[in-house]
């Protein structure tokens with residue numbers, strides 16, 4: 001591919017999704033877009049780019065975008081965010097709020113493991129004093145991956161990464177090598193197409209925002225804008241959870257890290273600073 | 288260093304599991320069937336056991352039941368690792384005292400995920 005063709009593709013992808021394709025990602029462009037070219041009856045990437053230069057909006061451009069998203073996810077990924085949710089966020093809300101109702105947003109839901117993990121976590125609390133009524137909304141820019149999320153079907157490999165065996169037995173039905181999530185869990189999550197570059201105005205408010213392992217693909221400017229937009233869809237006592245290699249530090253003053261809780265952020269001036277058990281510290285003390 | 292006993296009648300599987308678990312900082316012992324594993328546990332109880340189901344002499348589930356009946360037999364964290372990949376077998380294993388369950392084929396990611404699930408890594 002010529003440097004100018006690469007630049008054209010990188011600009012297209014960045015403009016539509018925020019995803020930055022640096023020169024070193026050339027191999028990724030090759031391996032992911034060659035199949036797109038073939039599926040569309042095009043000989044190679046040169047032809048693909050030529051066609052996109054004529055029509056940069058339409059099914060072909062959409063297919064290119066789909067192909068350039070990285071959708072890897074797994075159940076209870078990194079564990080800490082889910083500990084933070086269960087052992088810090090819920091107790092904090094329980095103490096400071098009148099009702100046990102929540103609206104949770106998984107802003108890059110991918111194939112559904114993150115919202116379904118939350119749905120299972122909350123389901124486990126049903127019928128106890130810790131029960132919460134929650135709306136879980138999962139959004140993503142990839143329509144293909146949202147279809148997979150909605151279907152709730154996972155391979156044997158996927159259900160073995162991060163999902164405790166007790167939860168597998170309890171919330172999945174097996175059909176050969178395919179594991180289908182319980183319809184009751186599936187019904188707890190609403191999936192929608194949403195591009196993080198778009199206006200958040202119609203989304204409503206979210207008490208908790210999981211925006212994990214998506215900002216890593218964006219440049220600083222885009223990250224800043226998204227943090228600003230997220231801040232506006234949260235109540236003052238809301239929480240934001242980021243991926244293991246993501247941070248708000250140096251990018252926005254709107255959020256501040258919650259001490260002792262890796263990956264957890266509160267609106268500046270929002271969260272009531274008090275010590276609820278820090279799961280990380282507990283772990284450190286126990287080992 | 289924590290010891291993990293790898294119980295499988297296939298030498299190839301034992302070798303693959305050993306490699307992965309050594310990278311996760313375990314000291315490895317091996318047994319080719321349940322009886323051999325039980326004998327080893329009686330002389331030194333390991334911290335973790337990676338356990339196959341179908342084996343000659345004594346199979347995995349019988350070994351697990353015998354192990355849990357031993358003094359200190361409740362100590363090791365037992366992770367099944369087998370081609371028996373249906374809910375019935377999984378449930379039976381959990382009832383017999385297994386802590387986690389891996390459905391073969393496995394790889395490093397799965398072993399690591401499952402071992403961290405039960406607090407071993």
Ligand SMILES: C[S@@+](CC[C@H](N)C(=O)[O-])C[C@H]1O[C@@H](n2cnc3c(N)ncnc32)[C@H](O)[C@@H]1O
Pocket residue numbers: 016017018019069070071072073074077107108109110111114139140141142145194195196197211212213214217243
């Ligand atoms: C690696 S997955 C993260 C999944 C999950 N949050 C996790 O941490 O496991 C990243 C997801 O971000 C989505 N994505 C990329 N750009 C996006 C955008 N501009 N708006 C919404 N989602 C986007 C991709 O389609 C992909 O499914």
